[in-house]
Amino acid sequence: MTIHRPARMADQVTRVLRDRIVDGTLPAGSRIDIGETANELGVSPTPVREALVQLESLGLLTREPYRGAVVVGIDLNRLEEVTALRIDLEGRAAELGVPRLSDADLERMREVLGQLERGSDDAAFSLGLFNELNREFHSVIYRASDSPTLVRLIDLLGAEADRMRLHVDVRAPFAEAFHRQILAGCERRDAPAVAAATRQHLLEAYIAMRHGDDTISPGILADVLSSTGTEARHG
Template sequence: MSAAARPGFGRATDEVARILQGRIIDGTMPPGSRIDIEAIAEEFGISRTPVREAILRLEGLGLAERLPYRGAIVSAVDPDRFAEVTALRIELEGLAAHLGAPRLNDDDLTEMRSILDEIEARGRESDFALGTFNELNHRFHHLITQAAGAPVLARLIEILTAEADRMRLHSRFDHTASAPHHRAILEACERHDGPAAGELMRRHILAARAYTADRSDPATGILSTVLRETDLTLTEEHS
């Protein structure tokens, strides 16, 4: 039986990958820091093999990379990639919302309402924007993406979400500005209106750029192309 097939191996890998991803996104493991396989294995009381597998997953998400003579390190946050990440999220999360809204069930919608209520109730906490918002925001978007029933699409969105979450925590961010967008998306989902949910999601992702990036930063390259093809404008991201 291979290591990956042993009972509990997959669960250990999943848990380590989840915890390390959270530490990278919230800055506990800063960019450039070494990911010490031995230390992590000792911390979790497991062998090195599931830790190595977890690090491979982080590399797949763009959160870790391997350097000669250093091993795995936490990848740097590249602000120049923000426009590309935004453009891809507009396209892919818009598609996921279009597909997912008609398929959301009552339990999904109840959880989405609960998440938005919690975001609004906890928004005044001093450290809310430093991780808690990311977690709740991820859960809200994840419910829609999973409902789309497109596993490859969901994996691509997960990669982009990890990038966006890190960028959000390394820049100024006004999480309160997302509230009306989230509520509008929820209302479209409650109507099971796929086209409306997709359009609202695209506008939400574009608007989120304004909450994170310099407002004077122009849309260039792939982002400008997406804006032209989706009839979105830069003025909408500031509304």
Template sequence: MASIQRRAADLVFEHLQERIVSGELAPGDKLDPTEIAADLGLSRTPVREAILRLDSEGLVNRLPYRGVVVAGIDLRVAEEIAALRIHMETLAATLAVPRLSEQDIADMRETHTQLTESLKGDYAQREFNELNRRFHMTLYRRADNAALLRVIENLASQAERIRMHFDLRQGPAQPHHEAILRACEERDAAAAAAATRDHILTAHQAMMPDDHRIEPGSSLATVLAVADHVQGLPSCT
């Protein structure tokens, strides 16, 4: 019985997430658990469980006196997270590439293949984050820097919550992962760092409004300027 109820909660979660991602439910729209349960022909229990999960994923907010409403995205926070990710993940890629084994690269290639296939299926939103994190962390673990990995994992969790608001099947992950893989296979640390930066930046920009601009002097503008400067420096080897 518990497994049936869990499956029902999963189905409700996927149903509501799809409505949020598609824009059918806009930020600020109220979710009435009783109404949802009646529409889906379910009891309120799996609906409540689904809403708790939506809350933990950052897709809804539970507000006093208003109940459950669809969450929006704080664009400033999203940009700050993107800036920190570029700074930390390009460093990790630079450190990691010289230490990669053939098995590491084979594992990344296999995960990339699985991720590409998952984007064609009905459960892309559910599977993407797990496979995406596995792909990148296979590389970053070879940086051999536990403190850096802890920061990256924390930022990844925050980025995943933002990413849940968007249809991942329309994202740029596949070609960017291919570029990262190619750089790793060639043991080109600078190219891997550049591909990682482009990957994070493009994904961030794809999630922003059309009129969004990176302001001069912002964290993201500064990180990008530093990255461009570092890429122009001669090698120390």
């Protein structure tokens, strides 16, 4: 495999390596050798080094003594905790925010949703563009909640979830379906429906990051799902 277009060589190497991490070709614990990768892709070591820096900043790699760049995995215990807290807090923010949405807010959501649906073919989509647009779509609702502290907590948890989501293919069709369901509920000013769709959306994302494993063991996530009446519906 040879990389082309030298002006963006590092970005292309980044995408190649990230795709290999996502599809399991480079599983957690794998060491990425700069020289071997450069030879395989037909590039100099420099863009490979730059790509490794990008992937490390995204939380996909770590530097280990005597090993160099090593692929990291998702901490499933942390993923469960973050998901549980997000389901609780983001559902609550939706209930508070939907009644306060303005026409301008709804128009912004429609605009961002259009960008999300068009952007799935963009080469940068899986490297962070989805996270950026997805965060903006939901944040319109949360900002309307008139609770800065709640929004700040959601942002902190969302940033951590974004880093985890880079480990999986974000172009799953269920995301688009939930976004449209959430927008439709906002247009009707149906806060309970939006809150329920938001919680289910987060749960489905959790299952996707576990590669389809929908087992919910006793613990914080199971408790939150029980208290909110949330269950996986797979789209």
